[in-house]
Amino acid sequence: MPFTASDIIKLILAVFLPPLGVFLERGCNADFLINILLTILGYIPGIIHAIYIIFKF
Known part of the structure; x- marks a missing residue:
């Protein structure tokens, strides 16, 4: 699976606001x-x- 621009944005958000990065990836679960x-x-x-x-793939 290629590394996309949205992955970079989620990674940056995960460093500053970890729950926001997870929310963008998986939603509210x-x-x-x-x-x-x-x-x-x-x-x-x-x-x-x-x-x-x-x-995680």
């Missing part, structure tokens, strides 16, 4: 809620989870 929880508990785990969700 369990992944989004998990990411909100991880971001509240620690910013870095939220970023890691968001990047994982964005690049």
Whole structure:
């Protein structure tokens, strides 16, 4: 699967606002809620989870 411009935008958003990057990729589901929880508990785990969700095939 090629790397698109929307992936770059989602990656940038995932670094600054991890839940927003996950929301744009998956919508409002369990992944989004998990990411909100991880971001509240620690910013870095939220970023890691968001990047994982964005690049998961």
